[in-house]
Amino acid sequence: MSASKLKVLKGTPILGHLLPYLSNPWLFVNKTTETYGSRVQLKMLNKTVFLLSNPSDITDVLQNHAEHFSKGRTFQKLKLLLGEGLITSEGSLWRQQNKMMRPVFSIRNILNQKDVIQQVVQKHCKWKTGQVIDVHHEMNKVTLNIIAQTLFDIDLSAQAALLLQDVEDMMHFLMGRVRSVVSLPLWIPLPAHKKFLKAKKRFDDLVYGMIKERRESGSKKNDLLQLLLDTRSEDSQGMGDQQIRDEIITILMAGHETITNSMTWALILLCQNPSYQKLLADEVKDWKQGADGDLFFSQQNLHQCVMDESMRLWPPVWAFMRQCQTPIKVGEIQFNPNDIVFLMPFFAHRSSSFWEKAQDFFPERFYAKTQITSGSYLPFGLGPRMCIGKMFAQVEAKILLSFLMENYRFELLDPQPQKVEAGITLRPINNIQMRIKKCT
Ligand code: HEM
Numbered sequence: 001m002s003a004s005k006l007k008v009l010k011g012t013p014i015l016g017h018l019l020p021y022l023s024n025p026w027l028f029v030n031k032t033t034e035t036y037g038s039r040v041q042l043k044m045l046n047k048t049v050f051l052l053s054n055p056s057d058i059t060d061v062l063q064n065h066a067e068h069f070s071k072g073r074t075f076q077k078l079k080l081l082l083g084e085g086l087i088t089s090e091g092s093l094w095r096q097q098n099k100m101m102r103p104v105f106s107i108r109n110i111l112n113q114k115d116v117i118q119q120v121v122q123k124h125c126k127w128k129t130g131q132v133i134d135v136h137h138e139m140n141k142v143t144l145n146i147i148a149q150t151l152f153d154i155d156l157s158a159q160a161a162l163l164l165q166d167v168e169d170m171m172h173f174l175m176g177r178v179r180s181v182v183s184l185p186l187w188i189p190l191p192a193h194k195k196f197l198k199a200k201k202r203f204d205d206l207v208y209g210m211i212k213e214r215r216e217s218g219s220k221k222n223d224l225l226q227l228l229l230d231t232r233s234e235d236s237q238g239m240g241d242q243q244i245r246d247e248i249i250t251i252l253m254a255g256h257e258t259i260t261n262s263m264t265w266a267l268i269l270l271c272q273n274p275s276y277q278k279l280l281a282d283e284v285k286d287w288k289q290g291a292d293g294d295l296f297f298s299q300q301n302l303h304q305c306v307m308d309e310s311m312r313l314w315p316p317v318w319a320f321m322r323q324c325q326t327p328i329k330v331g332e333i334q335f336n337p338n339d340i341v342f343l344m345p346f347f348a349h350r351s352s353s354f355w356e357k358a359q360d361f362f363p364e365r366f367y368a369k370t371q372i373t374s375g376s377y378l379p380f381g382l383g384p385r386m387c388i389g390k391m392f393a394q395v396e397a398k399i400l401l402s403f404l405m406e407n408y409r410f411e412l413l414d415p416q417p418q419k420v421e422a423g424i425t426l427r428p429i430n431n432i433q434m435r436i437k438k439c440t
Pocket of ligand 1: 086087098250251254255256258259262316317320321378379380381382384385386387388389390392393
C-alpha cells in the first residue's frame with residue numbers, strides 16, 4: 001500500500017456510489033480499496049468522497065492539517081445522544097473541554113482506579129470448567145460494569161442488565177441513523193423513536209440523579225464523576241450539569257464498546273493461537289513473583305504486545321470520518337469544503353508495505369515500537385482528537401487479560417473465519433461461543 005496514484009471513480013449519474021455503499025458499507029470499502037488502492041475519490045449524491053488508507057494521507061488529515069477538517073455529519077447525528085461531549089464537540093468548546101478533561105485521565109487518577117477495576121473483573125469473570133460462554137456478551141458486561149463503577153463508584157449490577165440493553169439499543173438506533181440518507185425527526189412517534197427516547201430518558205435520569213446527589217451531599221468520592229465535578233478551567237469555572245452529563249455519556253459509550261471489541265478480538269486470536277495463552281499466564285506468574293516490574297503500566301511486556309497486535313488486525317475504530325472545512329491541497333489531492341474523507345486504519349494496519357507478514361498474528365513485533373511508521377498504526381487515533389482514554393484502556397485491558405489468562409483457558413467452538421459488523425466500531429457478528437477450562 002505504498003502511495004498509489006489517486007483513482008477517480010465516477011459511479012452512476014446523480015447517486016454516484018451511494019447505493020452500493022449503503023447496501024453494505026464494509027463490503028464496499030473493502031472491494032474498492034482492494035481493486036483501486038489506497039487513494040480513491042468517488043461521488044455520493046452531490047458530495048465528493050475520499051477513501052484513504054495510506055499512512056501519509058492519514059497523518060496529513062488527522063494531524064498535519066487537522067485544522068482544515070471537522071468531524072462532520074456522522075458526529076452531528078451522534079449528538080442526539082452524546083450532546084456536546086468530547087467526541088462530538090468542535091472548536092473552542094472542544095479545546096476548553098479537552099484541556100479540562102485531560103487531567104481526569106492522568107496516570108495518577110488511573111492508578112487510583114486500579115483496585116476498583118480488579119474487583120469488578122474478579123466479580124464478573126466467574127466461570128466453571130466446561131461452561132460455554134458468549135465471549136462478546138461477557139466482555140460487554142464486565143467492561144460496562146468497570147466503566148460504571150469507575151465513573152460513579154456505585155455497584156450497578158442490579159441495574160446493569162437494563163443499562164446494558166439501553167446502551168446496545170441506543171447505539172443500534174444511532175448506527176441506523178448514521179447510515180441512512182434521510183432521518184425523520186424524533187418527535188414522529190415511530191416505535192424505534194419511542195424506544196430510543198425511553199432508553200435515553202432512563203439514562204439521563206440516572207446520570208442527572210447522581211450529579212444532583214453528589215453536589216448536594218458535599219461528600220467526596222474516589223471516582224471519575226468527582227474528578228469531573230472538581231475540574232476547573234483556567235478562569236476557575238467548573239462544568240455545568242448538562243456538560244457533565246454529556247461527558248459522562250461520552251465516556252460510557254467511548255470507553256465501553258471499544259474495549260469490549262478489543263478484548264473479544266484478542267480472545268478470538270488467542271484461541272486461534274493457543275500457545276500464547278500459556279505464555280501470558282507465565283508472564284502473570286513472573287510478574288506476581290516480582291520479576292517483571294508493574295505489568296499494568298509498562299509497555300514492554302507480552303500482554304501489551306498481544307493487545308497491540310489484536311488492535312492492529314482488528315482495530316475497534318476501523319475508520320475515521322472527517323469533513324473538509326477550508327480548502328487545502330495535500331500532495332496530489334485537493335480537498336474542498338464539504339468533501340467527506342474516510343480514513344481507514346484497518347487497511348493501513350494490514351498493509352504489507354508497512355508490516356512484515358501483515359496478516360499473521362505475531363505480537364512480538366510490538367517490542368520494537370520505534371519502527372512503526374506514522375499513520376500505519378493508530379488504534380487510538382492520531383493528532384489533536386486522539387483518544388483521551390488510551391492509558392485507561394491499556395491498564396483496563398491488561399488487568400482483564402492477565403486475570404483471564406491466570407485463571408482460564410479459552411477454546412473457540414466455531415473456528416470459521418469471523419464475520420464482522422462494521423459500524424462506528426468493528427465487532428464480530430453473532431455469538432462468539434468459547435468453552436472454558438478453569439486453571440487450578
Ligand atoms: C480499546 C479501547 C479504545 C479504543 C480503541 C479507542 C479509540 C479511540 C479513537 C480512535 C478515538 C479518536 C476518534 C476520532 O479521531 O474520530 C478516540 C477518542 C476518544 N476516546 Fe477512546 N478508545 C478506547 C477507549 C477509551 C476509553 C476507555 C475512554 C474513556 C474512559 C475513551 C474516551 C475517548 C474520548 C473522550 C475520545 C474523544 C477525544 C477528543 O476528541 O478529544 N476511549 N478513542
